[in-house]
Amino acid sequence: MSALESIQVFQCLNSSPHARLEQSALLGDGLIAAQWNNHHDIREYHSPTHHTLSCYIADGTGTFRRDQPDQKGAPGKLCVLPAGHESAWVINGEIRLAHLYVSPEQFAQGCVTLLDREPRELQLRENTFLDDARQTERFRHLINLNWHEPGERLLTSSLAHEMLSHALLSQVGLRDGLRLKGGLAPHARRRLVAFIEANLSEALSLGQLAGLCALSEYHFARMFRESFGLPPHRYVLARRLERARQLLRETLQPLGDIALECGFASASHFTNRFRQHMGATPGDYRGVFTATPPAG
Incomplete structure (x- = not known):
């Protein structure tokens, strides 16, 4: 579909x-x-x-x-x-x-x-x-x-x-009359958000994130989705792409450096993921916001 x-x-x-x-x-x-x-x-x-x-x-x-x-x-x-x-x-x-x-x-x-x-x-x-x-x-x-x-x-x-x-x-x-069950506690959710934002350049694992909440990987993944509305890997990817868009708009860093800073293994992997989600390459995106986009 x-x-x-x-x-x-x-x-x-x-x-x-x-x-x-x-x-x-x-x-x-x-x-x-x-x-x-x-x-x-x-x-x-x-x-x-x-x-x-x-x-x-x-x-x-x-x-x-x-x-x-x-x-x-x-x-x-x-x-x-x-x-x-x-x-x-x-x-x-x-x-x-x-x-x-x-x-x-x-x-x-x-x-x-x-x-x-x-x-x-x-x-x-x-x-x-x-x-x-x-x-x-x-x-x-x-x-x-x-x-x-x-x-x-x-x-x-x-x-x-x-x-x-x-x-x-x-x-x-x-929502009126809502009683929440099964998700992460607010303090755990905030700890996760802060940790992910501070470590977008790192190779984060499900076990590492689950350990922050003292949960098994299975229960953490289920509770994360309850609280965040999407699974951990998709949330982390979305935050990496958002950070990349910010850097493309606001800095002249080479694309390879941005890829590494946002947790992508290479510029080509970054470009492929970016194109899948944005319908254009990182260079095209940067070109919208800078008159003379740098090479890289």
């Missing part, structure tokens, strides 16, 4: 005879962007596994949720559709909109690294026709980029991360 085939909101719109996909792009890190227009349609979303951030780019004044018929859309309005939500939409007239689809894994990583909370404690608050000028401006910037030109595709990825971070900081709340 391709990444887009797993996005239920995308597939629901794509199956409509009235909706037309203008462009879409896999931005890496579990983030996917799409731009649509639609007219005279009815669409229903049933418990998608991903989160959707939506912005009305043009028209939409005849669009409403079936359970909220007195509230209508408009250009610049935002909608936040969490994973697991249910909604039915009536589109009268025309609408042009942009979507950012967020994987549960990327949401989980943001909860841990940005909010220092367990992902299962938190949820995106469902919101319809929200006003948020900064987030709307990010969406408008996004759709004005060429998603299929490598340099600009990297800018779309950076914008998407900004949009997700903004949503996490402004649209996330605690």
Whole structure:
């Protein structure tokens, strides 16, 4: 199954005879962007596994949720559709909109690294026709980029991360009545995060991380996933790639040095992993942020 085939909101719109996909792009890190227009349609979303951030780019004044018929859309309005939500939409007239689809894994990583909370404690608050000028401006910037030109595709990825971070900081709340069982204690989680961040250049092992929590590898791996929303190796890789992106943006270090500092065995291994997750090479990514990227 391709990444887009797993996005239920995308597939629901794509199956409509009235909706037309203008462009879409896999931005890496579990983030996917799409731009649509639609007219005279009815669409229903049933418990998608991903989160959707939506912005009305043009028209939409005849669009409403079936359970909220007195509230209508408009250009610049935002909608936040969490994973697991249910909604039915009536589109009268025309609408042009942009979507950012967020994987549960990327949401989980943001909860841990940005909010220092367990992902299962938190949820995106469902919101319809929200006003948020900064987030709307990010969406408008996004759709004005060429998603299929490598340099600009990297800018779309950076914008998407900004949009997700903004949503996490402004649209996330605690789950009601939740009683957590089976995860790591908060002090153990913080100790792990600090240790991983301080040792990204090292060859970390599951046993080494489990030892910090005085747990067997088996129980540690299960409890880590409960607390972090993804397995240890994927969390560590995500943090290494984030550190690499920071160094590429902010320093002129050769790629080989960055690879070693971020825990990759060689520049070629680093380049392959980076391309898999970002859709471009480290050199291309650096070129977006520096006028004359160094060799290396």
